[in-house]
Amino acid sequence: MDAPVPPSAAPADPSAHRYDVAVIGGGVVGHGIAWEIRRSGRSVALIDDAPGSGASWAAAGMLAPVSELHYQEEALLALMLEAARLWPGFAAGLDGGTGAGQEGAGGTGYLTTPTLAVGADAADRRALADLRAVQQACGLAVEPLTVREARAREPLLSPGISCALDIPADHQVDPRRLLARIGALLRADGRFEAVPRRAAGLLWDGGRVAGAGLEGGGEIRADETVVANGLGAAELQGLPGGLALPLRPVYGDILRLRVPPRLRPLLRSTVRGLVRGVPVYIVPREDGTVVIGATQREDAPTQSGAVSAGGVYQLLRDAQQLLPAVAELELLEATARARPGTPDNAPLLGRVGRGGTGQDIEGLIIATGFFRHGVLLTPVAAAVCRELLDGPPDPRWAAFRPDRFSARRDSAQDFSPKDRTTA
Ligand SMILES: Cc1cc2nc3c(=O)[nH]c(=O)nc-3n(C[C@H](O)[C@H](O)[C@H](O)COP(=O)(O)OP(=O)(O)OC[C@H]3O[C@@H](n4cnc5c(N)ncnc54)[C@H](O)[C@@H]3O)c2cc1C
Incomplete structure (x- = not known):
């Protein structure tokens, strides 16, 4: 690394x-x-x-x-x-x-690949629909896809997702x-x-x-x-x-994983999910790795770079619900840092x-x-x-x-x- x-x-x-x-x-x-x-x-x-x-x-x-x-x-x-x-x-x-x-x-490593927003359950679907109304009111392009259309673009997405939205402008x-x-x-x-x-x-x-x-x-x-x-x-x-x-410091845990050759490409788009109301994202890199993030916590860990075990568990659990193949990836790195919040x-x-x-x-x-x-x-x-x-x-x-x-x-x-x- x-x-x-x-x-x-x-x-x-x-x-x-x-x-x-x-x-x-x-x-x-x-x-x-x-x-x-x-x-x-x-x-x-x-x-x-x-x-x-x-x-x-x-x-x-x-x-x-x-x-x-x-x-x-x-x-x-x-x-x-x-x-x-x-x-x-x-x-x-x-x-x-x-x-x-x-x-x-x-x-x-700048890429203009699009983003897919996906929801896990019915409440997540409603929350993403509400957010889409606000995004559209601001003139932003967010287009609904059927689950079948989303899986045609990203075949490894779970068939159990509740909704998908195409966001072409997020890179x-x-x-x-x-x-x-x-x-x-x-x-x-x-x-x-x-x-x-x-x-x-x-x-x-x-x-x-x-x-x-x-x-x-x-x-x-x-x-x-x-x-x-x-x-x-x-x-x-x-x-x-x-x-x-x-x-103020707002800590976040984030993971880096390697995709085995047989699963590449794992994704072509960035996937931003909502799983029981909690956000998780999966960002595919050109080098065959993916980044899964990110938690948001304002507690004071014992060390500023300390990774939260609960955070890692939550990220892997939620990412795997949207993309089951996550369980087959190789975990390379878990990192935590603080965002400078205002x-x-x-x-x-x-x-x-x-x-x-x-x-x-x-x-x-x-x-x-x-x-x-x-x-x-x-x-x-x-x-x-x-x-x-x-x-x-x-x-x-x-x-x-x-x-x-x-x-x-x-x-x-x-x-x-x-x-x-x-x-
Ligand atoms: C988990 C996580 C995921 C994120 N994902 C995204 C994302 O997808 N997209 C996005 O846009 N943003 C993302 N962010 C936010 C983004 O990382 C920060 O907003 C951004 O990195 C802030 O950059 P910075 O240069 O201001 O601060 P930092 O990257 O914190 O850099 C500050 C630098 O200042 C130096 N420094 C501190 N004190 C001194 C001093 N006294 N003298 C000299 N040097 C000093 C430090 O050594 C450090 O190098 C994420 C953040 C986290 C934690």
Whole structure:
């Protein structure tokens, strides 16, 4: 099994340079942002002592704005649809051509194969029908199939499923390949620096953010600093005083299994099921493996990466009910990670206001809180950051400002750094 993306060798002294942009955090979001910013011609330092080891290491990689629609999350739907619109070009840019979406295209593992939503019993059928009404009201394409039609497409589906819906617009990418691909392209670039260190906090200079201080000493100076370190964002020193980043860990267990040659292809589509009201999904990869996920729990396991036995049991039981051949697969890996959740399930993305002035704090962009959708949202997070560097922000994304939970946003008092971080 692949290991998380290794940090490249540290420069002799990254502190000796000044970068156009420092990105703190090298998950999919930080990598995507670093990539887009390099494409804009700016120099970038990406700071992370364990890149790719956070939530991105566990993610299934579903690019699923339609299946992921939740009641009363219309603003988030607009952001997800914009991300889905950007994905083909984003993947083509990384895969070095226009072949993205084809089997064997290599690179990121981006595939435009469709999604089937299936229900196990009558109550699941009603729940999926209710959700379809909401999806259709939002203009999204979700078409019912008979069980016979669904099994003609996916012969290994159980004949006992209660319903099936075709969702052609929900696709997938392989997050580990995506990280490896972006990392390799960046490391080959002379104006990119991977800094395999942990950021301690933000540096300030004359009322603006001027880079990041590093744990154990040293600093990375930059004109702009992007905070993209997932759940770790709220722990950074030197965040603007009064800025609340209300992130919470939402743990998920996920399994990787190998399909024996006689059962390939196990599936052509991603299958998203509802089994007695509990969601489960099965994502087929090009390499003959499948990903089965994912539980959602907010308890505090003894170790942050601890896999729940009950979670593994539930995933295998429910996946097998929809696809009996699951019992014949080889279990390769069980992983757990925490999604960076927010109170409204939407990201914290954009600049931070200086309370009462109508101005934003210079040199600082926040990009965290991507919860269940960070892989899907990576291209749009990258595009938003680039727009913020280039000029005025797109008003469509003002709903995701990172200071929306901060009581002092509209007060006359300025945000000021909580703890100034120097070297
Ligand atoms: C089981 C599971 C399944 C999922 N499936 C999907 C899916 O199908 N589709 C989808 O779109 N999303 C999915 N997600 C959600 C997705 O994984 C996250 O939204 C996404 O990975 C968040 O990316 P990130 O880069 O913000 O954070 P992370 O991947 O958590 O990365 C944060 C990085 O910051 C680094 N870091 C932390 N603190 C510091 C510091 N002080 N200094 C430097 N670096 C630091 C860490 O080492 C880490 O590399 C899933 C999540 C889970 C857990």
